[in-house]
Amino acid sequence: MKFLTLFGILFLIIQGGSLYSEIVVEDVPNDAGEALMITWDLPDDVGNISMYRIYRLDPGAEDYILVGKVENPNVNVFVDHDPRYPLHAGTEFVYKIVPVDFSQNEVESLGTSLAVSPVAQLFNFNKVNSLIATLFVFAALIFFLNYAKTGKGLFIRKIAGLDALDEAVGRATEMGKPVLYVPGLSTMSDVATIASINILGPVAKKVAEYETKILVPNRDPIVYTIVHEVVKESYLEAGRPDAFDTDQVFFVSQQQFAFVAAVNGLMMREKPATNLFLGMFWAESLLMAETGNITGAIQIAGTDSVTQLPFFITACDYTLIGEELYAASAYLSRDPILVGSVKAQDLEKAIILFLMIACSIISLIAVLAFNTYAFNQVISAIFSF
């Protein structure tokens, strides 16, 4: 009987090839311990296999759960990183691989792995290029900040839209009408919102000096709180804290088009003499700028949203294009710290410009003269993350 069993096993191995293989589970590097990579030996005969199903046994669980499948029978790698079945660093998981035949029946498992836990890394080595770039940005920033503090004048070219700002606020004063300032519809995570708030400070100060009224509707509650403080501070700086009316800065709604409906209604009723749309905008840009145009207000807009800039250019008197919005606060305040940061940005742009031209020339020489794409691989490695 024992002989027959042994013979049967030997026969199966010879006929079907070995279905048992080694399953290796390894931690995926450079992450927060959220992924594991599973590899297995391909069975000798993959012709009868349509796919592999990957099952995982979580700690404390009695049954394996299906976490994924590999639909190519010749592929023997799977990365378990599905937010529906999250992995946790330091927790041990066991995997088994089950081949599926063309009738969608599961055949015998290829075996189970050892218990392995994902490990969280403190440093993501894939982002070394970002670190170098960030360090360079900071170094340039610190250098120009210190340079600006020495009192040596740093030149900033004319920005047409900002030169018109004085005129725009003055016009509102003469007409006895308010200035409308919309700091975009985005949150504080948007660079354009931060830039807009930086511009709002000097604008609100100017408005306070001219004893004009400013209206600042907000979409985001956090932005609203910050904007309120900035305007209040500006009135204080202008020596007119008594003129600050807390209702000038108000929250409208987080719903995009409800906000637009309210601002459009405000424009038609209050008839502001000057509309300033500075920050991040989406589909509402034309709706607001067109309404402002109808009311006859002088309009200055600025955003880094490439898709919305054409609408502002069409419907507004002046438009700050992209980075002009970031440079605006430095231009308005002439604060050495902000001017220094603009200088640092210019240096970074010059380096990027040089890199693009130099890399293109070297790459073309490498490809055309030596017929090698090695340099392109280097470029790809440097700029990819």
Added chain:
Amino acid sequence: MSISTNLWVWLAAFLTLTIYSFLYKDNIMYKFAEHLFVGASVGWSIAIIWHLTVFQYIIDPIKEAVLNKDVLGFILVLVPTIIGLMYFSRFSRSKGWIARWPIAVTMGYYTGISITPSIETNIFKQVEGTILTSFNPGSLGSWWALLLLVGVVTTLFYFFFSVKHAGFVGRTAKVGIWFVMIAFGASFGYTVMARVSLLIGRIQFLLHDWLGIIK
């Protein structure tokens, strides 16, 4: 013609027309729709924040931490909650200054967190995509890639703020602004097309779903 008998369709059609009445001039019907829209959206937002933020990220985790006697988990939820609650100090005249603390935390957090993604997406990916990696004079794609490089380089010249736009820099920047305007023109046309399709959708709703004039 088969007019809808659904009350909600009538309500939607009425609100659509009241909003469109703004095209004529500001009027009481538009004001009604505007206030209804703002009020409903704020009410909806409060309910969403209460259930999906306050409960999900504050009350439930605190309950869980207390039940499991997880001190670290409790502190990790409590600290940001207290920072968030500091915003409410604005309601007090004497303690309003406390609101500056969460503002500082928010500004610092968001500024810091946007550095790496900005460098990766706005610099690395763009530079990688712009560098010419091959050039075949017989291929139209190569000429487009060259045009892209010229466009990016000249446009960057326009965005130099510490150099006077005169002479070579001025001429190059002028070429750059031409590239920018051509791109904006294309983007404008594309977006207008999308907006027209939205208008068609609304008219279709009025004429089909509401009035049943078109099939």
